[in-house]
Amino acid sequence: MDLPTTVQVYFSVGQRHEAALFRSDSPAEQIKDLFRSASEAGPRDILKLYNTSGQLLNISGDLPPNTPDSRYSLQVVAANGFAMLQESTGNSLKALEARVSAIERQLRSELPLPPAVEELQRQVEEFREKLETTESLSWLALSRFFKRSRFHANIIRFSGFYSICNILGFYKQLPEPISSEECRRLQYRRKSDSVKKRVKQNFANICEAQVSDAIRQWLRTPTFDARPWEDEELLLLLQQMYLDYDLCSKFAIDINTLRNFLYEAYKNYNDVPFHNFRHCFCVAQMMYAISWSVDLPSKVGDLEVLILLTSCICHDLDHPGYNNIYQINAKTELAIRYNDISPLENHHCSVAFRILENEDCNIFKSFKSEDFKTVREGIIRCILATDMARHNEILTNFREITPNFDYNDKAHVNLLCMVLIKVSDISNEARPMDVAEPWLDRLLQEFFKQSDAEKLEGLPVTPFMDREKITKPSSQCSFIGFVLLPLFEALGDLLTELQDLIVQPVREALEYYRRLNEATREERLHRKSIVSEMTDQHTPSTQSPDSAVTVPKSLSNASVKLKKSLSFQQNRSRSRSTDEDTEQSFGSGNMIGEEQSLEDVVEDPESGESETATEVEVSEKALKFKISTESSVGTGRKSYPGSRKGSRERVQHFNSSELARMIQKGKLRSAGFSFDQHCMIGNKKLSFDTPEFLDEYALTLKKRLDDQSDSEEEKQCVVSKETLNLNKRNSEHLVKIPSNLEEKRSILKCSDNKSFTNADKLRMNNVKSSLEDDEKLIVNNRKNSQSRVNNTSDSVNSIDKDEVRKVQAAAGSPRNSRSIFSRFRQFTDRFSLSVDKDSKVKHPKNNNSTRNPFPHKKKKLETPCCRSLEEVGRASTLPKTKSKKAWKFLVLGKEKDKWASDAAVDKLAVVETDNQSLPSTSQLQSNCASPKTHLEKLEIVSLKEFKVEETVEKTGVEKGEEGGVI
Numbered sequence: 001m002d003l004p005t006t007v008q009v010y011f012s013v014g015q016r017h018e019a020a021l022f023r024s025d026s027p028a029e030q031i032k033d034l035f036r037s038a039s040e041a042g043p044r045d046i047l048k049l050y051n052t053s054g055q056l057l058n059i060s061g062d063l064p065p066n067t068p069d070s071r072y073s074l075q076v077v078a079a080n081g082f083a084m085l086q087e088s089t090g091n092s093l094k095a096l097e098a099r100v101s102a103i104e105r106q107l108r109s110e111l112p113l114p115p116a117v118e119e120l121q122r123q124v125e126e127f128r129e130k131l132e133t134t135e136s137l138s139w140l141a142l143s144r145f146f147k148r149s150r151f152h153a154n155i156i157r158f159s160g161f162y163s164i165c166n167i168l169g170f171y172k173q174l175p176e177p178i179s180s181e182e183c184r185r186l187q188y189r190r191k192s193d194s195v196k197k198r199v200k201q202n203f204a205n206i207c208e209a210q211v212s213d214a215i216r217q218w219l220r221t222p223t224f225d226a227r228p229w230e231d232e233e234l235l236l237l238l239q240q241m242y243l244d245y246d247l248c249s250k251f252a253i254d255i256n257t258l259r260n261f262l263y264e265a266y267k268n269y270n271d272v273p274f275h276n277f278r279h280c281f282c283v284a285q286m287m288y289a290i291s292w293s294v295d296l297p298s299k300v301g302d303l304e305v306l307i308l309l310t311s312c313i314c315h316d317l318d319h320p321g322y323n324n325i326y327q328i329n330a331k332t333e334l335a336i337r338y339n340d341i342s343p344l345e346n347h348h349c350s351v352a353f354r355i356l357e358n359e360d361c362n363i364f365k366s367f368k369s370e371d372f373k374t375v376r377e378g379i380i381r382c383i384l385a386t387d388m389a390r391h392n393e394i395l396t397n398f399r400e401i402t403p404n405f406d407y408n409d410k411a412h413v414n415l416l417c418m419v420l421i422k423v424s425d426i427s428n429e430a431r432p433m434d435v436a437e438p439w440l441d442r443l444l445q446e447f448f449k450q451s452d453a454e455k456l457e458g459l460p461v462t463p464f465m466d467r468e469k470i471t472k473p474s475s476q477c478s479f480i481g482f483v484l485l486p487l488f489e490a491l492g493d494l495l496t497e498l499q500d501l502i503v504q505p506v507r508e509a510l511e512y513y514r515r516l517n518e519a520t521r522e523e524r525l526h527r528k529s530i531v532s533e534m535t536d537q538h539t540p541s542t543q544s545p546d547s548a549v550t551v552p553k554s555l556s557n558a559s560v561k562l563k564k565s566l567s568f569q570q571n572r573s574r575s576r577s578t579d580e581d582t583e584q585s586f587g588s589g590n591m592i593g594e595e596q597s598l599e600d601v602v603e604d605p606e607s608g609e610s611e612t613a614t615e616v617e618v619s620e621k622a623l624k625f626k627i628s629t630e631s632s633v634g635t636g637r638k639s640y641p642g643s644r645k646g647s648r649e650r651v652q653h654f655n656s657s658e659l660a661r662m663i664q665k666g667k668l669r670s671a672g673f674s675f676d677q678h679c680m681i682g683n684k685k686l687s688f689d690t691p692e693f694l695d696e697y698a699l700t701l702k703k704r705l706d707d708q709s710d711s712e713e714e715k716q717c718v719v720s721k722e723t724l725n726l727n728k729r730n731s732e733h734l735v736k737i738p739s740n741l742e743e744k745r746s747i748l749k750c751s752d753n754k755s756f757t758n759a760d761k762l763r764m765n766n767v768k769s770s771l772e773d774d775e776k777l778i779v780n781n782r783k784n785s786q787s788r789v790n791n792t793s794d795s796v797n798s799i800d801k802d803e804v805r806k807v808q809a810a811a812g813s814p815r816n817s818r819s820i821f822s823r824f825r826q827f828t829d830r831f832s833l834s835v836d837k838d839s840k841v842k843h844p845k846n847n848n849s850t851r852n853p854f855p856h857k858k859k860k861l862e863t864p865c866c867r868s869l870e871e872v873g874r875a876s877t878l879p880k881t882k883s884k885k886a887w888k889f890l891v892l893g894k895e896k897d898k899w900a901s902d903a904a905v906d907k908l909a910v911v912e913t914d915n916q917s918l919p920s921t922s923q924l925q926s927n928c929a930s931p932k933t934h935l936e937k938l939e940i941v942s943l944k945e946f947k948v949e950e951t952v953e954k955t956g957v958e959k960g961e962e963g964g965v966i
């Protein structure tokens with residue numbers, strides 16, 4: 001091999017491309033050795049050899065013989081390569097780099113600017129100021145600004161702008177200004193023409209380059225990292241996938257047409273943080289990796305592989321960075337065009353076939369029309385399957401066919417292909433952490449951008465995208481646990497080769513995020529404990545010295561929720577971790593501890609309420625209509641997203657505090673209720689958001705209690721509700737008051753129904769644990785009933801403050817304390833306080849809770865996040881929204897011979913808070929300071945649990961109210 005004696009080495013590490021980092025005139029032999037040894041070091045060391053005109057000659061292979069150029073650019077993309085280069089040259093590059101940087105800094109700060117430059121700077125500054133302050137000229141500055149920020153001139157609403165432009169004749173056509181809202185929707189982040197041109201040119205330059213065996217092998221694994229590659233190189237690698245499967249010769253695909261097609265696909269991805277060309281590459285690459293590992297062509301045939309690969313490349317074309325939920329709620333052009341039915345996926349598909357319409361890009365142009373039809377159907381099916389609103393539908397159908405999967409059954413293969421593209425689409429967490437994490441950051445960036453826009457535009461805020469609601473680990477726990485892992489496991493059941501390849505890494509990712517989430521939560525609790533402690537030190541206590549009741553701070557939610565058993569386990573999404581730490585944390589080897597529900601894990605960081613709504617659930621809600629697909633395999637019930645008979649046909653449970661909180665926060669609306677929705681109690685029609693609802697419910701409940709004087713059970717309210725149609729008004733809701741153990745048991749039986757989602761199952765578990773508690777209580781109460789009956793001091797004869805106090809005194813019995821707990825918990829949950837087992841409310845100082853890892857540690861604000869009390873106060877869980885709605889506390893006797901007299905029950909006194917609204921911060925603090933008083937104000941609510949059942953009503957579509965659906 002003839003190498004010139006002087007070789008210029010451009011050297012880059014990772015994506016940073018520090019091209020001028022090291023430049024050396026090195027003997028040819030040295031470069032040759034370096035190149036060889038680096039390419040032998042493994043697939044992660046990517047060496048790219050360019051000639052001086054920027055043409056890629058080789059990737060991690062030997063230097064090409066007889067290369068005509070005298071200078072080469074050698075790019076080393078990996079830390080190992082860096083180290084090797086260092087070794088081989090004997091230079092300490094890092095030290096060299098540091099030295100150069102220091103000199104640069106010194107030069108910049110110490111050396112005065114040449115006078116001419118200074119003068120120029122001053123003039124520019126002066127001119128800028130003039131531009132911005134002189135009205136008649138400021139359009140220039142504006143136009144510059146808008147150009148810079150990629151706004152179009154036609155959105156500028158500066159009054160003088162148009163006239164000045166017209167006068168000056170700069171713009172021939174001045175379209176009407178459009179609103180900023182419309183602008184946002186239209187503001188797709190298109191790639192700039194210069195970038196597109198550059199990539200096109202570069203791809204043309206390198207498209208003939210060989211890809212080394214090492215890279216080709218790496219490309220067949222989920223560990224592949226797309227980051228170090230330029231866009232044109234990714235195009236080359238996509239081309240390689242088609243070539244490696246010999247698809248071009250098998251299907252007579254012209255190589256230039258393939259290149260044009262790939263480049264057009266690249267061009268039609270936008271510059272958005274996540275749904276960009278690199279995402280499409282990653283999805284295609286994961287499909288390729290899976291396909292190799294299970295030998296997919298032998299199972300489903302080459303044509304399906306071609307369809308899958310092409311679908312992956314096209315699956316997010318022209319994604320605007322705002323998902324379907326936004327499209328539908330904002331009634332965007334796409335939502336209107338596609339009638340809210342998978343607007344984005346329909347659009348991606350449509351763009352794909354627009355590209356293929358062009359002869360030069362039509363990789364299927366040699367296909368007979370029948371074959372093209374098959375390919376088109378296949379691509380449409382695959383791309384539409386990526387709508388997360390259809391996740392449950394597809395997963396349920398796939399699980400049904402798995403035990404009898406038949407590769408000769410077209411319907412089975414179709415469904416498998418849909419699952420394969422879905423798996424590839426959300427497979428990021430199956431990759432190594434260092435590859436996956438930057439993608440997650442980008443995804444959250446896109447999420448937050450959307451939720452910010454939703455807030456700005458007054459649209460419903462998508463909960464799993466809300467920066468105030470989620471954290472990185474909580475988001476991942478929810479997504480991996482509820483969505484990703486169940487899907488991967490289902491595929492792993494059929495294609496067992498995938499267990500080690502992608503299923504296990506996903507389990508590990510869940511475990512990682514679960515721990516992170518736990519640590520974050522504990523840290524947060526710790527911070528709150530410091531706050532309440534400091535607040536306490538600053539607030540004079542009004543507490544009576546003999547009172548055992550102090551403000552608690554412990555893992556209220558956690559301890560309460562720990563009692564819940566774990567539906568997650570039923571979902572086969574268990575951890576197999578036997579890690580010691582995990583066992584210590586949860587007393588089990590499960591990823592999510594046996595006694596800890598995933599709901600705990602994904603708890604809302606601030607409000608303390610669970611935010612388990614996954615993208616699937618929210619998307620299902622947003623997608624209201626039925627979609628017919630070819631996924632039906634004739635086995636069992638078909639479940640459609642958004643169909644009221646679909647996967648959301650189920651029973652939901654809210655306990656009293658959850659319901660109260662929902663009412664108070666107006667969340668009934670966002671949970672699918674409208675404020676003008678109502679329920680029927682007896683013959684009365686009541687709106688959910690009125691205090692009368694609670695009053696009326698209490699009365700009805702009491703009546704029922706009277707009818708069932710020997711009833712030992714917690715009472716239940718069954719509220720039928722419609723959660724699907726966000727916009728539906730005035731739907732009626734039936735309220736049954738069955739309230740016995742049988743009822744609960746039957747609910748649990750229902751919960752075996754496959755159509756329940758994971759979140760439903762979690763709620764079912766609340767009923768389950770409540771049932772278990774009830775059963776224990778019944779046994780207990782029976783044992784103690786005689787003594788309670790005799791204990792007249794426990795009777796409450798009238799509901800005045802004294803009575804309330806007596807009721808409180810009666811809280812010593814397990815049942816009563818539970819009632820108090822349930823009510824009190826509502827407050828403590830909100831204020832991040834808790835009640836310990838013997839109903840003694842404790843100050844954090846005295847809190848010996850073993851769950852709190854920081855009970856006595858750090859009393860000062862030591863964490864960097866807690867710089868000031870004020871800051872910490874803001875970060876605590878004080879209610880964010882103060883509802884103006886009356887906040888009433890019901891005093892309700894449930895078992896008259898236990899803790900409240902008939903008279904007390906009859907009165908059902910309603911004790912209101914002072915201002916009929918949620919406590920303000922100052923109220924809260926004073927409540928915290930004098931909890932006994934606070935407790936006296938609290939009453940006992942016996943609305944133990946509401947069973948909320950969705951009605952199976954006809955949708956507007958089914959009723960023919962809304963047209964244009966499939």
Ligand SMILES: Nc1nc2c(ncn2[C@@H]2O[C@H](COP(=O)(O)O)[C@@H](O)[C@H]2O)c(=O)[nH]1
Nearest residue numbers: 316386388425426428429440475476479615
């Ligand atoms: N919270 C997370 N959501 C994820 C993750 N990976 C994917 N996703 C979501 O799935 C959809 C897939 O659809 P598509 O638009 O890419 O076709 C995506 O939009 C995300 O919302 C993840 O790791 N965490």
Ligand SMILES: [Zn+2]
Nearest residue numbers: 279315316425
């Ligand atoms: Zn995608």
